[in-house]
Amino acid sequence: MSDDTWLLAAAGAHLKGAVGTARAAGGRVTVLAVGPRELADAAAAAAPDEVRWLETADDQPAEAWAAALAAEVATAAPHVVLAPSDPASRTLLAAAAVPLGAALLTRVLAVRPQDGALVVDRSSLGGAVVETLTVHGPLAAVLEDADDAPPAAAPATVAPLAPAGTPVPMQVKREPLPGAAAGIRDAARVVSVGRGLRSKDDLALLDGLLAALGAELACSMPVADDLGWVPKERYVGRSGQHIAPRLYLALGISGMPQHLEGVRDAKVVAAVNSDPAAPIFRTADYGVVGDLYEVVPALVAALAE
Numbered sequence: 658m659s660d661d662t663w664l665l666a667a668a669g670a671h672l673k674g675a676v677g678t679a680r681a682a683g684g685r686v687t688v689l690a691v692g693p694r695e696l697a698d699a700a701a702a703a704a705p706d707e708v709r710w711l712e713t714a715d716d717q718p719a720e721a722w723a724a725a726l727a728a729e730v731a732t733a734a735p736h737v738v739l740a741p742s743d744p745a746s747r748t749l750l751a752a753a754a755v756p757l758g759a760a761l762l763t764r765v766l767a768v769r770p771q772d773g774a775l776v777v778d779r780s781s782l783g784g785a786v787v788e789t790l791t792v793h794g795p796l797a798a799v800l801e802d803a804d805d806a807p808p809a810a811a812p813a814t815v816a817p818l819a820p821a822g823t824p825v826p827m828q829v830k831r832e833p834l835p836g837a838a839a840g841i842r843d844a845a846r847v848v849s850v851g852r853g854l855r856s857k858d859d860l861a862l863l864d865g866l867l868a869a870l871g872a873e874l875a876c877s878m879p880v881a882d883d884l885g886w887v888p889k890e891r892y893v894g895r896s897g898q899h900i901a902p903r904l905y906l907a908l909g910i911s912g913m914p915q916h917l918e919g920v921r922d923a924k925v926v927a928a929v930n931s932d933p934a935a936p937i938f939r940t941a942d943y944g945v946v947g948d949l950y951e952v953v954p955a956l957v958a959a960l961a962e
């Protein structure tokens with residue numbers, strides 16, 4: 658096992674501060690960029706020690722190379738392998754973790770060597786808590802998105818990589834996002850409803866508000882998943898959509914961390930909840946303690962003025 662760190666990045670990866678995080682993990686930093694040349698160049702600009710680049714074809718995406726690349730990583734035997742949190746990079750990381758026998762952690766913010774072990778800061782409870790773990794032995798970590806870090810040095814050169822293995826044959830099918838998901842992802846204003854709504858028919862109560870605000874409808878997970886009142890593509894949160902509207906108005910939503918994760922990038926969060934102790938009020942920029950069945954018509958009337 659070397660003291661080096663590898664960063665595995667597939668097309669679509671947001672590298673952001675990933676190279677800086679890799680640098681702090683210790684040793685020589687190698688980025689394995691799997692995708693278009695622009696990805697390799699973006700990695701090189703962040704000044705790792707080395708960029709190895711594998712160009713992929715349409716019918717051979719990064720995932721097809723996961724096993725072959727895992728063998729390359731195993732040969733180098735770095736003590737830390739990192740990946741940004743996009744699905745393809747995570748697939749590369751999981752494959753690489755197996756031959757290394759590495760501990761696999763997600764939502765990692767920082768890694769630093771200390772007294773022969775690795776100290777890992779990791780985001781927990783929907784970002785409310787940072788937990789610090791000590792890992793003995795190799796580590797494979799999915800990074801939480803980081804802020805841009807200024808490059809520390811001159812860009813690295815990019816060397817093409819020819820793995821010894823071959824890609825696994827794959828059938829690739831591309832489909833646009835379902836219309837509903839695309840709608841809430843692009844919307845500037847989103848009105849979202851939770852279990853505070855009593856029945857599916859009561860969704861009609863929101864029509865006037867949606868129209869007045871020019872907003873898209875979203876919901877909490879149970880409203881889509883358990884109750885089936887709103888299409889599943891419209892629920893927001895850890896396992897649902899991650900959205901960044903200018904306004905997110907939560908109606909009858911308690912504000913559990915798993916839900917709030919999906920609106921972390923919203924500019925303004927406003928909430929209506931009948932329970933003054935609802936957790937959503939700890940996050941919301943604006944809050945109304947009240948019954949949504951009274952507050953929504955009042956809001957529509959106020960907007961009409």
Ligand SMILES: Cc1cc2nc3c(=O)[nH]c(=O)nc-3n(C[C@H](O)[C@H](O)[C@H](O)COP(=O)(O)OP(=O)(O)OC[C@H]3O[C@@H](n4cnc5c(N)ncnc54)[C@H](O)[C@@H]3O)c2cc1C
Nearest residue numbers: 851852853877878894895896897909910911916931932949
């Ligand atoms: C692994 C995992 C992943 C998850 N992922 C997600 C996810 O992606 N998205 C998600 O949403 N959840 C997710 N959850 C579920 C999450 O933990 C919560 O259970 C869920 O978000 C609660 O939904 P809710 O706020 O609509 O319902 P509740 O928690 O039941 O809250 C309803 C709220 O409505 C209020 N209310 C009731 N009546 C009224 C009224 N008349 N007027 C105003 N307010 C009223 C109540 O005070 C209460 O605060 C996940 C859970 C797990 C374990």
